[in-house]
Amino acid sequence: MDQIPPKSKLSRALESIFARALRAGRKQRMARSGIEHAIEFFIPKPHWSIQERCAGDKKKAAGAFL
Structure with a gap:
């Protein structure tokens, strides 16, 4: 059997x-803004261009998680 790789x-x-935002009953756009913040925090600025090339921009990247 193949093992599931650990999550990054x-x-x-x-x-x-996202789970915290849902538990708190926040609207989807609030969750999206939290995800955008996480993307900014965890993906260093030099890599944003790679992120934007793949997903268009941070908002689209965050939307992909919803």
Whole structure:
């Protein structure tokens, strides 16, 4: 059997932020803003261009997690 690879620090942080936002009954845009903040925090600025090339921009990248 193949083992499931461990989740990255970014992935766990994003899930945690999104889960907290949902538990708190926040609207989807509040969760998206929290995810954008996590992307800014965990992905260093030099890598934003790579992120933007892949997903268009941070908002689209955050939307992909929702």
